[in-house]
Amino acid sequence: MNKNYYAILMAGGVGSRFWPVSTAEYPKQFHDMLGTGETLIQKTFSRLSQIIPKENILILTNESYNDIVLEQLPSVKPEQVILEPAMRNTAPCILYASLKIKKQNPDALILVAPSDHWIEDEMQFAANLKQSFNYCETQDTLMTLGILPTFPNTGYGYIEYDKLDSRLIKKVVQFREKPDYKTAQKFIQSRNFLWNAGIFIWSATSILKAFESFQPEMYAHFLNGFDAYNTPDEKAFIAENYPLAENISIDYAILEKAQNVFVLSATFDWNDLGTWGSLYDKLDKDEANNAIVNATVYLENATHNIIRTEGKKLVVIDGLRDYIIVDKENVLFIYPKSKEQDIKKIVGKLSL
Structure with a gap:
């Protein structure tokens, strides 16, 4: 296993569209959303550890989730x-x-990935990732993995690449915000747009060079703590200085400004599991197209629903179609x- 491979696993989101299962106190990445026996962050960590040394996978999360991370990922220090x-x-967190x-490894190649996405073909994921690492090892490149669109989705951002670029890894023209339906249709018809999965690969040298160029103030701000990083002094520096950083995404801060951004069209199935509907798409269905997680059900004239309970609770439904039915503790x-x-x-x- 290549010791220069690192990952930054993003695990700080709240996932409010999965309420009432996902809450600010216990968000979706720490739940077994698919009913597989593993939480989303556990599945993601397991997938990455097949390619990246476990000790090189960093979990980036909110202070309040520290204990949950260590409990769910016992091999993580x-x-x-x-x-x-x-x-x-x-x-700022990247x-x-x-x-x-x-500081730990000047030759590091870094994957930045969400902790709560669904990827089925892990062999293809590994192949795409190694291909990207190999490219970034020799090129001053900021890379992203794009997903070939299967329909005009208005819930994803899009990546437009150079239509005339015949290479497998293509130059990005621009990142596009979540479109309306007609615009999404045009993107699909143009055949040079990919869904933005928020998965990035680059060398430590390339991404820090980009920050120095496009976010010099932020770069200088965090560079002030370089001597403290990976030492007992780090915590105090971050506690004082991190809240002073600008609130900005990596897309706006770097990727929309840089000219060395490239994209590889991924060859694995992907779903961001951002909503109950996207989860429904990936779950097994009964003969009436109901997706059932943890529930015992008696259904009449009920189709295309997603039904989730705790503890195999009996759920009786008559006459519902295309509904989300979730029973969790004191919420129905x-x-x-x-x-x-x-x-x-x-x-x-509801102020939840």
């Missing part, structure tokens, strides 16, 4: 968990983690799948 004292989006890795949630994008608003109104 406390120093591998990078704790954010404040939420500042993805750019810069911080990259500086830590650079019954909501149309067609309105799932509004769940985040409901959580906000």
